Amino acid sequence: MNGQGDEHFIPVAxxxxxxxxxxAVVRVGxxxxxxxxxxxxxxxxxxxxPHRGGPLSEGDxxxxxxxxxxHAWAFDVRTGASPTNPGARVRIYAVRVIGDEIQVAASSRLRAP
Incomplete structure (x- = not known):
């Protein structure tokens, strides 16, 4: 995702x-x-x-x-939506890379299209 508009990006990794x-797992706020x-x-x-708090970064x-x-709930990392459990979703964030620095938008969460 490209940072656009008024997004405030913070370096995370x-x-x-x-x-x-x-x-990787990072903290945003x-x-x-x-x-x-x-x-x-x-x-x-x-x-x-959102189901049982499982660490998504450790999943397949x-x-x-x-x-x-x-419990193998699936989430699309592009949209946050679950194709296997309608209505379930995870928050997604805008991310960008400048040089070798990874930055995540801290000012707002993205909504799925």
Whole structure:
């Protein structure tokens, strides 16, 4: 996602801090946010699954779908929507990379299109 308009981005990590799967967990204000790389592009989603609070960053991934490791609820990292549980969703955040610095929008949460 590209930062646009009045978004206020804050640095949260460096590219070298992503694990071998292209993931990391960072803090944005009071919330833990999972960074997930898909096809070379970074996405930022809330870390806790809304079902039972499972750590999404530790779940399996299939393309843009990230699965909760507790009960396999799937979430699309691009939209936050769950294709397997209608009505369930996770928050997503705008993310950008400047040089090797990963920045996440702190001023607002994105809504799914």
């Amino acid at each position: 460096r590219l070298g801090e992503l694990d071998e799967r292209g993931r 009071e919330e833990e946010v999972a960074l997930v790389r898909v096809d070379g592009r970074l996405h930022a989603v809330q870390q806790a699954c 991934q299939d393309g843009c779908l990230l699965y909760c490791p507790l």
